[in-house]
Structure formats: C-alpha cells, structure tokens
Amino acid sequence: MSLDEMNAEDGSVREPYARVAQWLATVSPEQLERRRVEAELFYRRGGITFAVYGDAQGEERIIPYDIIPRILSTQEWSKLAAGLEQRVKALNAYLRDIYGPQDILKAGIVPPDLVWRNPAFRPEMCGVEAPHGIYVHIGGIDIVRVDEEEFYVLEDNARTPSGVSYMLGGREISIRLMPELFRSHRVAPIENYPNELLATLRSVAPRGTMSEPTIALLTPGIHNSAFYEHSFLADGMGVELVEGVDLFVRDDVVYMRTTEGPKRVDVIYRRIDDDFIDPLVFRPDSALGVPGLYGAYVAGNVTVANAMGTGAADDKVIYSYVPDFVRFYLGEKPILKNVQTWRCRDPEDLRYVLDHLAELVVKEVHGSGGYGMLVGPHATKDQRADFAERLKVHPENYIAQPTLALSTCPTFVSNGVAPRHVDLRPFVLTGADGVRIVPGGLTRVALRDGSLVVNSSQGGGTKDTWVIEC
Amino acid sequence: MLSRTADSLFWFSRYVERADYLARVLEATIRLSSLPIRREDAENEWASALATAGCRADFDALYDWVSPAKVTRFLAFSKRNPTSIRNCLRIARRNARQVRTALTAEMWDTINTAWLELNKLDFDNMDASAMARFLEWVKEISLRVDGSGYRTMLRNDAYWFARLGIFVERADNTARILDVKYHVLLPEHVVVGGGLDYSQWAAILRAVSALTAYHHVYHESLKPMRIADLMLLNPKMPRSVASCYGAICANLDSLAEAYGRQGEAQRMARSMHNKLENARIEQIFETGLHEFCETVIAENVRLGAAISEQYLV
Numbered sequence: 001m002s003l004d005e006m007n008a009e010d011g012s013v014r015e016p017y018a019r020v021a022q023w024l025a026t027v028s029p030e031q032l033e034r035r036r037v038e039a040e041l042f043y044r045r046g047g048i049t050f051a052v053y054g055d056a057q058g059e060e061r062i063i064p065y066d067i068i069p070r071i072l073s074t075q076e077w078s079k080l081a082a083g084l085e086q087r088v089k090a091l092n093a094y095l096r097d098i099y100g101p102q103d104i105l106k107a108g109i110v111p112p113d114l115v116w117r118n119p120a121f122r123p124e125m126c127g128v129e130a131p132h133g134i135y136v137h138i139g140g141i142d143i144v145r146v147d148e149e150e151f152y153v154l155e156d157n158a159r160t161p162s163g164v165s166y167m168l169g170g171r172e173i174s175i176r177l178m179p180e181l182f183r184s185h186r187v188a189p190i191e192n193y194p195n196e197l198l199a200t201l202r203s204v205a206p207r208g209t210m211s212e213p214t215i216a217l218l219t220p221g222i223h224n225s226a227f228y229e230h231s232f233l234a235d236g237m238g239v240e241l242v243e244g245v246d247l248f249v250r251d252d253v254v255y256m257r258t259t260e261g262p263k264r265v266d267v268i269y270r271r272i273d274d275d276f277i278d279p280l281v282f283r284p285d286s287a288l289g290v291p292g293l294y295g296a297y298v299a300g301n302v303t304v305a306n307a308m309g310t311g312a313a314d315d316k317v318i319y320s321y322v323p324d325f326v327r328f329y330l331g332e333k334p335i336l337k338n339v340q341t342w343r344c345r346d347p348e349d350l351r352y353v354l355d356h357l358a359e360l361v362v363k364e365v366h367g368s369g370g371y372g373m374l375v376g377p378h379a380t381k382d383q384r385a386d387f388a389e390r391l392k393v394h395p396e397n398y399i400a401q402p403t404l405a406l407s408t409c410p411t412f413v414s415n416g417v418a419p420r421h422v423d424l425r426p427f428v429l430t431g432a433d434g435v436r437i438v439p440g441g442l443t444r445v446a447l448r449d450g451s452l453v454v455n456s457s458q459g460g461g462t463k464d465t466w467v468i469e470c
Numbered sequence: 471m472l473s474r475t476a477d478s479l480f481w482f483s484r485y486v487e488r489a490d491y492l493a494r495v496l497e498a499t500i501r502l503s504s505l506p507i508r509r510e511d512a513e514n515e516w517a518s519a520l521a522t523a524g525c526r527a528d529f530d531a532l533y534d535w536v537s538p539a540k541v542t543r544f545l546a547f548s549k550r551n552p553t554s555i556r557n558c559l560r561i562a563r564r565n566a567r568q569v570r571t572a573l574t575a576e577m578w579d580t581i582n583t584a585w586l587e588l589n590k591l592d593f594d595n596m597d598a599s600a601m602a603r604f605l606e607w608v609k610e611i612s613l614r615v616d617g618s619g620y621r622t623m624l625r626n627d628a629y630w631f632a633r634l635g636i637f638v639e640r641a642d643n644t645a646r647i648l649d650v651k652y653h654v655l656l657p658e659h660v661v662v663g664g665g666l667d668y669s670q671w672a673a674i675l676r677a678v679s680a681l682t683a684y685h686h687v688y689h690e691s692l693k694p695m696r697i698a699d700l701m702l703l704n705p706k707m708p709r710s711v712a713s714c715y716g717a718i719c720a721n722l723d724s725l726a727e728a729y730g731r732q733g734e735a736q737r738m739a740r741s742m743h744n745k746l747e748n749a750r751i752e753q754i755f756e757t758g759l760h761e762f763c764e765t766v767i768a769e770n771v772r773l774g775a776a777i778s779e780q781y782l783v
Contacts, residue, residue, distance in 0.1 A: 047582050235571040257473045259781045260729050
C-alpha cells in the first residue's frame with residue numbers, strides 16, 4: 001500500500017488537506033472539467049509548450065496540468081529544505097574535490113574508476129578553479145515519499161535541470177482558476193523565483209567584474225524542448241536570451257552581438273549540454289555553442305552556470321555515494337534518505353539483482369527521462385530474461401532499486417477524482433552569498449492508473465505544489 | 471539589444487504587414503473579377519495580383535496557366551508559396567517566438583492565437599464566403615498586432631525596430647501595386663467606359679485602403695494623377711510612400727539618438743524622404759510614373775540592406 005497524502009488509513013483526512021478535501025466534496029466533475037479545459041487553453045495560448053524529440057506530430061505539446069494541488073505543511077517543508085541545502089552543498093563539495101585535490105579518492109570512499117571512466121567527467125575541468133567555488137548553481141533534486149516521516153531523494157540533477165516554468169505557470173493558473181482556495185489557505189508564494197535566480201547569478205560574477213555584471217541565458221534555440229522555459233526565465237530576469245551565434249570570444253572575453261556593437265558578458269546561465277557548449281574543446285560538430293567559451297572560463301573572465309562537468313556528480317551510481325559525501329565533506333548526518341541502491345558493477349549486488357529482477361527497478365547509470373529502464377513487477381518474463389542478459393554483459397552500466405510505493409495525491413482523471421503517484425522536484429539555487437530555495441517545487445504526476453513513471457516525455461502531468469501553514 | 475532580436479522584430483512586423491497587404495490585393499482582385507469585363511482582362515487582373523505580390527515566378531514554376539481559383543489559393547494559403555498569407559503568418563509567429571522576451575504579452579498573445587486559429591481552418595473546403603471571412607480576419611490580425619504594439623510596447627529600440635519593419639514593408643507594397651497598375655492610370659490608357667475605369671482605379675485605392683481617403687482629400691471624382699499623388703506623395707495618407715518614409719526617418723532617428731550614432735540607413739532614408747517631399751506628381755507623370763516607381767522599389771530594397779548591415783547582423 002502506498003502512502004495517500006490526503007487520506008489517512010483510518011479514513012480521516014490529513015491536516016494539510018483538510019480544506020481541499022471539503023472543497024473537493026462540493027465541486028462537481030463538470031466544474032472540475034471546465035477548469036481543466038480553461039487551464040489547457042491558458043497553456044496553449046501562452047505557448048507554454050514542450051517538444052518531444054523524435055515526435056514529428058507534436059512539435060509543440062502542452063504538459064497536462066492537474067488542478068488539484070499537492071500540499072505540504074510548513075513543518076514538512078522546513079525539514080525538506082534543510083535536507084536539500086545540505087545535499088546540494090555536498091554535491092558542490094564533491095565536484096570541487098574531484099576537479100581539485102581528490103581527497104575523497106585518497107580516502108578510499110569512491111572507487112577512482114567511477115570518476116575517471118564516467119563519460120560526464122570532464123578532465124578539462126581539473127585544476128580549473130570554479131568562480132567562488134560553485135559548480136551547481138541550479139540543482140533539481142527529485143524527491144519521493146513512501147511514508148509520512150521520510151523524504152527520499154530519487155535522483156540529483158546537477159546539469160541543466162528544467163521544469164521550473166511549469167512550477168510557476170501552474171501557480172499562475174491555479175490562482176486564476178481557484179481563487180476561493182487561495183483565500184482559505186495561506187500558500188507560501190513562489191513567484192519570486194526568477195528574482196532569486198537573478199540574485200544567485202549576479203553573486204557569482206567573476207571577481208573583478210566592473211559595475212553591473214551582464215548576464216545572459218544561453219539556449220540551443222526554439223527547437224529545444226524547453227525553449228519556452230528559457231524565454232520565460234530570461235524575461236522574468238530581464239536578461240538577454242542568446243543563442244550560440246549571438247556570442248563570440250575575443251582574447252578570452254565573451255561578447256554578445258548587439259545593435260550597438262559588441263557587449264561584454266560576465267555570467268552565462270547556460271541551458272546547453274556540456275557536449276555542445278564549446279566546439280573547440282568538446283564536440284567539434286556542435287553548431288549550438290560558442291567557440292572559445294571554455295578558454296574564457298579558464299581565464300576567469302566569465303562564469304558559466306552550471307559549471308561544465310557537473311554531470312560527474314549526478315549519475316545513478318554516484319548517487320549512491322551522496323550520503324557519504326554529506327558525512328565526508330560536511331561532517332553531518334544526512335537529513336534526506338537515499339533509496340537503497342544495488343550497484344551492479346559489484347558482483348555480489350549483481351547476483352542479488354539477477355535473483356530478484358521481478359521486484360526491482362533497474363536503471364541505466366547514465367540514462368534519464370525514464371528511458372532504458374526495467375520496472376520488474378510490470379515487465380513480462382521475456383522482458384526480464386532479455387534484460388538479465390544485458391545486465392550480465394555490462395553490469396557496470398546498471399543500478400537497481402526496490403520498486404517504491406510512491407505516495408499518491410488525489411488527481412482529476414476521466415472517471416472522477418482518484419489517487420495517482422507523484423514525485424517532487426524542488427529547485428535549489430546556490431550563489432556566493434548562500435543557498436536559496438523557493439518553497440515548493442514541481443510536482444509531477446503519473447496520470448495513468450498504477451503508473452510510476454512521471455516523466456513528461458512519457459505522459460506525466462504536473463500539479464501546483466503548496467506549502468501551507470496548518 | 472541583441473542584433474538577432476532586432477532582426478526578428480523587424481521581420482516579424484514585415485511579415486504581418488505583408489499578410490495584410492496580400493489580403494487587400496486579393497479582396498480587390500476578387501471584387502474586380504465580379505465586374506462585366508472581358509475574359510482576357512479578368513485573367514490579366516489575376517496575373518497582376520501575382521505580380522503585385524512579387525511571386526509570379528514562383529507561381530509559374532507550379533502551374534501552366536492562371537485561373538482565379540489557383541491564384542487565390544496560391545496567394546492565400548499555398549504551403550508552396552513562400553510568401554502566401556499562411557506562410558507570412560507562420561514566419562511572423564516563428565520570429566515572435568524567437569524573441570518572445572522582446573514582445574509584450576499582448577503582442578505575443580495576438581500572433582500566437584492567430585496562428586492557432588489558422589491551423590484550425592479547413593483550407594481545402596473554402597467557398598467564396600469563407601474566403602471573404604478569412605481575408606477579413608487576416609486584416610484584423612494585423613490591426614491587432616499593430617494596436618497591441620502601439621499600446622503596450624516600451625518606446626525603446628525594440629519598438630523602433632518593430633515599427634521600421636512595418637513601414638519599410640508598406641512602402642514597398644504601395645510602390646509595387648502602383649508599378650504594376652500604372653498603365654491604367656496613364657493618359658494613353660484606352661478608356662473602356664461604362665464605369666469600368668472607375669472600378670479599376672477604385673481597386674487600386676482599395677488595395678491600400680484609401681478609397682474613402684481619396685474623397686476626403688480631393689473632394690472630386692477619381693482622376694488617375696490624383697490617385698498616384700495620394701499613393702506616392704501625400705503625407706497625410708498613412709500608406710503613401712511619403713508617409714511611410716516620414717515614419718521610417720522618425721524611427722531611424724530615434725535609434726540614432728538612443729545609440730548616439732548616425733549611419734548609412736539614416737542618410738538613405740532622409741534623402742528618399744526629401745525627394746518625395748519635393749516631388750510634384752505632374753513632373754513624375756512627365757518623366758515616367760513607371761520609372762519613378764521602379765526607383766522607389768530599388769531604393770527601398772537598398773535601405774533594407776543598409777538597416778540590416780548597420781543593426782541586424
């Protein structure tokens with residue numbers, strides 16, 4: 001049985017949901033449906049869309065939005081927030097270490113080959129000091145609940161996590177559609193996110209930047225699945241939304257081409273992957289990036305957020321060591337739990353995984369977006385046998401975890417209101433002047449009955465997430 | 471402001487303006503073809519609609535002969551005509567999406583909603599009245615884009631580039647329609663009588679929505695020289711070439727002032743504006759209306775290139 005976040009097992013309604021439950025009892029399915037249609041129209045008209053790669057039909061799709069909010073109490077949130085801050089600090093410390101003194105390898109905590117053979121590890125970043133020592137300026141930490149007490153981290157996203165525009169868009173639409181609920185709750189605001197992001201980016205400008213730092217958001221362009229988000233954030237911060245062709249590097253300084261001639265850029269919030277960011281250093285066939293950007297970074301003339309090479313901290317094997325990072329670098333006890341993880345590279349773990357395939361979820365170490373995974377209990381015998389063969393050939397490419405009974409929230413579906421599985425992605429901002437987290441995050445919901453896959457590329461939807469005083 | 475942003479704003483406006491112009495040309499042509507004129511003349515009207523839209527060559531590459539249905543389809547919504555109304559709106563919306571942050575929410579909403587509505591239209595089954603509604607709708611879109619820009623945009627470089635796009639495109643359109651139709655305005659034009667001359671002249675004015683304006687300005691029946699005067703030189707008529715150049719100069723001057731620098735674009739625009747201010751229509755008829763229009767079109771193309779060189783790349 002998975003945790004139902006609204007209804008307790010004894011039939012009572014949990015306190016944070018008290019008034020939403022009353023409200024749900026008074027609105028008819030027709031009223032809910034009308035609001036759902038209105039919400040869809042809002043997204044469509046606003047062009048709040050995403051693209052699914054390889055899908056010719058849906059060049060621009062909207063993410064289904066469920067109007068019933070997901071609710072956390074301030075007590076739950078403050079514990080979670082403290083855990084998030086601790087986790088991201090540990091990730092930054094780890095990156096500072098592996099691109100610097102490598103103490104954690106010397107201490108024998110992480111096997112060196114996990115660092116060296118990791119494709120997301122960038123040797124080019126070794127010995128390069130990140131401005132203000134920060135690598136992960138924007139972190140998206142995926143959180144799940146299985147019981148009332150604990151929050152578990154499912155995944156760390158330290159590269160270019162997306163989804164924050166859906167968090168903010170969802171709030172706008174729910175304020176518009178359900179003003180009565182906002183009047184009866186004290187919902188912590190989140191609309192200051194772009195402002196906090198701007199403050200974070202300003203704080204990490206290279207030391208010695210004269211006057212106001214110039215900040216730009218680097219996007220791969222309108223065909224990128226998250227282009228709406230890029231333009232939304234650039235707009236919200238009042239910074240230029242640039243593509244690679246708008247930037248050039250001269251004498252290790254980055255400039256953008258403007259109607260008044262070249263203008264120096266100090267901080268780049270990039271939403272382009274490492275591989276594509278500088279063809280002189282990474283993939284030479286990339287037309288999206290900026291030749292010479294790496295050189296400008298090494299020279300200390302520009303801050304790139306997130307730094308290059310942060311992927312070395314967020315694959316699914318490294319994940320299993322993050323609690324160790326917390327202890328090793330911060331000397332603290334981890335506040336957030338990790339999901340138990342078997343590393344298939346370890347022969348003993350592999351044997352266990354092969355023996356228990358029917359109960360486990362097996363994931364590719366470097367996979368993302370819900371692709372290339374086996375959900376044991378939902379797979380056929382043949383699929384499992386097939387996967388076992390792949391596991392034996394390249395055990396180092398896989399990890400396994402128990403099939404979690406993810407918590408559920410009431411969700412409006414075709415036959416009324418029913419529980420659906422959810423996760424949560426809060427966004428953690430790290431600047432030279434501290435960590436900022438707006439209360440809440442993006443709740444993703446698996447709209448299909450029984451499904452545990454919440455990814456938007458696989459039919460997941462979103463919910464507004466409320467942190468309220470009870 | 472990013473050069474690419476300025477470029478997208480400029481072209482966003484140009485394409486909306488061009489869609490509007492194409493809708494007017496089509497309306498005027500449909501109206502003309504309802505008159506009792508000879509069949510060859512009717513065909514000529516459709517051929518000249520293609521010429522004023524500047525896409526005769528593209529049309530000939532696809533079809534062997536001109537028919538009203540083909541031309542209408544081609545100009546209004548053919549996917550294979552790079553500047554059909556449908557493609558103009560598509561490209562305008564693409565430019566807008568590229569620079570969403572430089573547009574106001576109202577402008578984005580207008581063009582995005584238009585694009586969504588456009589995609590719902592059943593182009594394969596469009597009868598005459600549906601076509602009339604479609605053309606009416608296109609003109610409304612350009613009014614809304616224009617109005618939302620005017621009412622909501624900050625008066626800074628983004629606004630000036632967007633306005634420049636409108637007026638450079640409009641000057642080109644007005645000069646082009648006059649250039650294609652100049653022969654019906656010339657004295658050697660054979661008077662066919664029976665009110666048909668009037669209708670042909672009126673059609674030209676309708677294409678630039680200036681028929682009513684004509685009567686207000688001149689208080690007399692349609693005279694070819696006056697029509698040319700209204701479209702080329704009259705500073706009060708918002709689609710006249712002179713009036714467009716007044717606006718082009720004003721917007722370029724605002725940019726020059728904000729950036730603290732004058733350039734080739736400002737000089738070219740001023741020289742053209744002076745020329746139009748000092749010209750007399752009688753003289754233009756003496757030296758050749760056609761030649762004058764050709765010069766205006768060519769100069770306008772050069773101005774577009776100068777703006778691009780100076781700001782957009």
